[in-house]
Amino acid sequence: MSIVEATLFSLARAGTVALASLAILLAAGPGICAASRGFRSWALWVVAAALLTPGFSIAFLFQLVFMERSPGSREGLLAFLMFSRYAAAALLVVWLTPAGMSAEAVHCLRGCAATSWWRRRVWEMRAFGRGLWLGCAVVFLLAFQEFEFATTWNMRAWTVSLFDAQVGGLSLGESLRLAALPFAIQAALIAMLAICARPGAAMPDVAGRLGSRGAIIVLPVVLALGFAMSALVVVLEVVMAPQTFLRSSVLALAPWREIANSAGLSAVATIFAWLLAGWIEGRRGWRWLFALPGLLGPLLCGLMLLALLQTPPLHLLRDTIFPAVLGLALVLLPFALLLRFGIGTTRDRPALHVARAAGARRAVWQLDGWPRLCALLLLFCFGYGDFTINALLAPPQFTSAGVRLLNLMHYGPSASLIVMFCLAFVVPLGAALLTALAARFYPQRRAG
Numbered sequence: 521m522s523i524v525e526a527t528l529f530s531l532a533r534a535g536t537v538a539l540a541s542l543a544i545l546l547a548a549g550p551g552i553c554a555a556s557r558g559f560r561s562w563a564l565w566v567v568a569a570a571l572l573t574p575g576f577s578i579a580f581l582f583q584l585v586f587m588e589r590s591p592g593s594r595e596g597l598l599a600f601l602m603f604s605r606y607a608a609a610a611l612l613v614v615w616l617t618p619a620g621m622s623a624e625a626v627h628c629l630r631g632c633a634a635t636s637w638w639r640r641r642v643w644e645m646r647a648f649g650r651g652l653w654l655g656c657a658v659v660f661l662l663a664f665q666e667f668e669f670a671t672t673w674n675m676r677a678w679t680v681s682l683f684d685a686q687v688g689g690l691s692l693g694e695s696l697r698l699a700a701l702p703f704a705i706q707a708a709l710i711a712m713l714a715i716c717a718r719p720g721a722a723m724p725d726v727a728g729r730l731g732s733r734g735a736i737i738v739l740p741v742v743l744a745l746g747f748a749m750s751a752l753v754v755v756l757e758v759v760m761a762p763q764t765f766l767r768s769s770v771l772a773l774a775p776w777r778e779i780a781n782s783a784g785l786s787a788v789a790t791i792f793a794w795l796l797a798g799w800i801e802g803r804r805g806w807r808w809l810f811a812l813p814g815l816l817g818p819l820l821c822g823l824m825l826l827a828l829l830q831t832p833p834l835h836l837l838r839d840t841i842f843p844a845v846l847g848l849a850l851v852l853l854p855f856a857l858l859l860r861f862g863i864g865t866t867r868d869r870p871a872l873h874v875a876r877a878a879g880a881r882r883a884v885w886q887l888d889g890w891p892r893l894c895a896l897l898l899l900f901c902f903g904y905g906d907f908t909i910n911a912l913l914a915p916p917q918f919t920s921a922g923v924r925l926l927n928l929m930h931y932g933p934s935a936s937l938i939v940m941f942c943l944a945f946v947v948p949l950g951a952a953l954l955t956a957l958a959a960r961f962y963p964q965r966r967a968g
Contacts, residue, residue: 523698526681531705533677534663536599541607541659545614545652546644560615561866565894567612568859570605572898574905575668576922577945583672584933598669606662610655612858616865617651650716657716661709664702665817667908672926678702679819687911692826703820710815775944778921783948785841785910785920786903789848790896796849797856801864814854822847822912844914848906852899859895867891893959897952904948921945 582601645652670677682702686695800807813821825847829838837843868887875883910920921944928937 523678523681523701526676527678527701527705529676530664530666530678530702533599533602533666534660537603537606537663538656538660540603541610542652542656544607545610545648545655557866557868563608563615564612564859564862564866567608568855568862568895568898570608571662572855572902573605574901574922574945575605575666576672576905576907576926577941579669579672580925580929580941583929584938594673594675598673598675601669602663602666606659609662610652610659612862613655613658614648614651616862617649617654654713654716657709657713661706661713661815664706665819667817667819668905671907672929679817682823683819683908683911686823692823692830695823696827699820699823703816706816706820710812775921775924775940778919778924779944779947781914781918782904782906782910782920782922782944785844785848785914785918786900786906786948789845789852789903790899792845792849793852793856793899794896796853797860800853800857801860810850811854811857813850814852818847818851818906818908819912821850822909825850825913839915841915841918844909844918847909847913848903851906851909852903855902856895856899859898863891863895890960894956897956901949901952905945 578601582597665679666677667679667683669675670680671683674680678701682695682698685698686692690698796810800810813824816824825843829835829843872884872887875887905922906920907922907926910918911923914920914923925937925941925944928940
C-alpha cells in the first residue's frame with residue numbers, strides 16, 4: 521500500500537474519531553464548562569491516565585481476545601478504542617481554555633425556547649469558545665498519529681507503512697520523503713492550534729455539577745474496563761495452560777534484561793522531560809519550540825533525530841543510548857507540559873499558600889507534592905511502554921521489552937508469550953503503583 525493510500529485511511533479514521541468527539545461535546549452542552557475545580561482536577565487525572573496508558577499493552581491484550589474478528593470488526597474496534605482513549609482530551613481542552621460565554625448567558629440560552637434548533641446549536645458552539653475546536657483538533661492529531669494499535673493488529677495506517685519501510689531497509693532520505701505528506705498535515709494542524717490557542721482569560725471557577733449528559737468523562741473508564749476484561753481473559757488462558765509452568769519456571773520466562781532497559785530509559789527520559797517542561801512552563805518565545813518534535817508524534821520525531829544524527833559531530837552519539845533518551849524525552853515533553861499546566865490550573869492556591877506559611881508538611885504534600893509524583897509516574901508508565909523510539913534510536917544491545925515482545929508476536933501467540941507479556945508489564949507498573957501507595961500514606965506518619 522502506498523503512503524498516500526495509508527495516509528487517507530489514517531485521515532478518515534482520525535476524522536471519524538474527531539467528529540464523534542465533537543458530537544458528544546455538543547450533546548453534553550456548554551454547561552460542562554461549569555464544573556467545579558475539584559471535578560476538573562479529577563477529570564485531569566482520568567484523562568491523563570487514559571492518554572498515558574501504554575498503548576502497546578492495550579493493543580496486545582485486545583489482540584489476544586479479538587484476533588479472530590473480521591477486518592471490518594477490527595476496524596470498528598480500533599476506532600472505538602481510539603475514541604475511548606482520546607475523546608476525553610477534548611473535554612480537558614475545553615476546561616483549560618476560556619469560555620465564549622458566561623455561565624449566566626448559557627443558562628439564559630437554554631431557557632429561550634423561541635429560537636430554532638439550528639440557531640441554538642450555533643449559539644452553543646459559540647458558548648464553548650475556541651476550546652471546542654481546539655479540543656477536536658487535538659483529538660484528530662492524536663488519532664492521526666496512532667501507531668501501537670495499528671501495528672499490533674496489522675491495520676492500514678501511514679505510521680505502519682512508514683515504520684515498516686524504515687526498518688525494512690529503506691534509506692533514511694527516502695523515508696523522510698515518504699513522511700512529507702503526513703508531516704505537512706500535522707504541521708498545518710499544529711500551526712492552526714498555535715494561532716488559535718492565544719493566551720486569554722482563565723476559565724472562571726464556577727461552582728456547579730455536571731448533568732447526566734456530561735458523561736463524556738466515563739470514556740476512559742470504558743477503556744479501563746475493556747483493559748481489565750482482556751487482562752482477565754489472559755490470566756485465565758495462563759491458568760489453563762499449566763504445561764508451560766511445568767516445563768520452566770515463570771521467573772525464567774521474564775525478559776529481565778529488557779525490563780531493566782525499558783525501566784531505566786523511561787526513568788531518565790521522564791526526569792529530563794519533567795525538568796525541561798518546568799524550564800519552559802510560564803515562558804513565551806523560542807523555548808516552546810522544544811515541544812514541537814513531540815507534537816509530531818514518536819515516529820516523525822524519531823526519524824528527524826535519525827537525520828540529525830547523520831551530521832558530524834553528532835554521528836558519534838549514534839551508537840549510544842543518548843538518542844533514545846532524548847527522543848523519548850521529546851515525546852514525553854508535551855504530556856509533561858499538559859500535566860504541569862493542568863496541575864497549576866486545578867491547584868487550590870490559597871490553601872497551598874496557607875499550608876506553606878504554617879509549615880504543614882502533610883498539607884503541602886497533598887496539595888503539591890502528591891500531584892507531581894502522580895504525574896511523574898504516569899509519564900514513566902507511558903515511556904516504559906514506548907515501542908517506536910526504542911526501535912528507531914536505541915542501540916541493538918539495548919532492546920526494550922516492547923520491541924522484543926512485538927518481534928515474538930510475529931510467530932503467533934503462545935502461553936509463553938503471554939507469561940512474558942504479563943511479567944514485562946506487571947513488574948514495572950506494579951512498582952509504580954506501590955510507589956504511589958507508599959507516597960500517599962507515608963506523610964500521614966511524618967506530618968509536621
